[in-house]
Amino acid sequence: MAEYNTLDDLEPDQRVLVRLDLNSPVEDGEVQDNNRFDRYSETVRHLADEDHRVVCMAHQGRPGRDDFVSLEQHAEILEAHVGVPVQFVPDTYGEAAIEAIEALESGEILLLENTRMTDDELPEKDPEEHAESDFVQTLAPYFDAYVNDAYSAAHRAHASTVGFPLVLPAYAGLVMDKEYEYNTSVAEREFEGQVTMLVGGNKSRDVIGVANNLGEKVDTFLIGGLPGQLFRRAQDYPVGYDTEDMDLLDDQWEETKDILYDLLENRGDEFDLPIDFAYPDENGDRAEIALEDVEEPMELMDIGHDTIDAYKPVIExxxxxxxxxxxxxxxxxxxxxxxxxxxxxxxxxxxxxxVGGGDTARSIEKGDMEESDFDHVSIAGGAYLNALTGAELVAVEVLKANA
Structure with a gap:
């Protein structure tokens, strides 16, 4: 049994406030459709089909950034995925928002304006403080229940993710429930055979956190990305250095080198490291070089095929x-x-x-694969990492406390 309430526990015909995460790439002012809309449409459609009056809220970008835009386009994209009209009001909790909420009929859907356009949303505060904010105190009386489906924002202590569960009956949405179940499975499930983790990305601290939290659960870590270079730098190879076109490595090295040395000395047999790399030749095409042939720092963009061939049998x-x-x-x-x-x-x-971690899921589209080829493809980045490293997901904790 889940430690929090789910949609199965929600009584029908309620006015429900639903937190989604529709944060999407914005190109030339146009919001891009992506698999987040498809995932969240399942929860929104389910609630509408149960005759709830569904009021959605979500964020987009951060103040001062180019992708900090209205959710008006998001309503149109969400509507295309849900298959029924999604109304939009350019207001978060003011008079226009309240009027639109009160006018909603059973089975109808409304999307409020970007939550980050209110001053109460972004400051990281304790849930109790957020629950006392004008944002929460003004909106909450108009609802019977709160549903958090924004697992990918579950590590954020923002008003819309942690304030409402303290003043309303709270439930996990379909995405939240599935993401939490699968993303904690490496730590909580028992596997009789070999457990392997493929870790890349551009932050060595991610690898360190995962290795420290899951060392007793994972038999082999296959390392790539920038962490793969930094591990090899710790073995005195001339890789993992900043170059003219890359400045992501030297600062990380200074921050993590002592931990990398310690991991290699005391747990080195757990880590499989790259034995070759790919780099752009003078024409920008892919070329490959063996680790022992690297003579000076160079721009390395991928693991090489010898490494790929070495990692595949471990996976199999x-x-x-x-x-x-x-x-x-x-x-x-x-x-x-x-x-x-x-x-x-x-x-x-x-x-x-x-499979998870930021945009990793997008790489599935580049190969001969479907998401259904995997047990779960996470749309979360930071929250997925928190689950792997054992860090608390504050929005999940308040759902548990509410239950």
Whole structure:
């Protein structure tokens, strides 16, 4: 039984306030459709079908950034996924919002304006403080229940994620429930066979946090991305240094080098590290170089095929494989081989598999794969990492406390 209430516990015909995470890329002022809308539409459609009056709230960008825009376009995209009208009001909790909420009929859907356009939303505060904010205190009396479906924002102590569960009956949405179940499975499930984690991305601290939290659960960590270079730098290879075109490595090295040395000395047999890399040649095409042939720092964009071929048998022998981050710059077709081919190996292996970490899920589209080839594809970034590292998800904790 879940430690929090789910939609199965929600009485029908309620006025429900639903927190979604529709934060999406914005290109030239146009909000881009993506799989988040598809996922969240399931919860919104379910609530409308149960004759609830559904009022959604979500965020987009941060003040001062180019992607900090209204949710008017989001309402149109969400409507296309839900299949029924989604009304929009350019207000969060003012008079216009209240009027639109009160006018809603059973089965109708309304999207409020960007939560981050209110001063109460963003400050990281204790749930009790957020519950006393004007935002929460003004909106809450108009609702019977609160549903948090925004797992990808569950690590944020914002008013819309932690304030409302203290003043309203609170429930986990379909996305929240599934993400939490699968993303904590590496720590909570028992596996009889080998457990492998493929870890990439651009932050060595992510790898360190995962390794420290899951060392007793994971048998082998397959390391790629920038952490793969930094681990090799700790072994005195001339990789993992900033170059003219990359400045993400030297600062990380200074922050984590002592921990990397310690991991390699005391737990080195848990980590499989790259033995070759891909880099752009003079034409920008993919070229590969063996680790021992690297003579000076250079721009390395992916693991090489010898590393891919070394990692595949480990995946194929695993009962469970978890993925956090891409092992290369997969956004560029020339350097997507490592990420795509290893994901294809996971998809082809009869193992329990969870894929997540920022935009990693987008790399599935580059290969001959479907999301259904994996047990779960997470749309969360920071919250997924928190689950893997054992850090608290404050929005989940308040749902548990509410229950």
């Amino acid at each position: 022998a695993s009962e469970a494989v978890f993925v956090k981050g891409a092992v290369g710059v997969f956004e560029m077709d020339e350097f997507a081989d490592g990420t795509v081919e290893l994901l294809e190996a996971i998809a082809d292996t009869d193992c329990f598999s969870v």
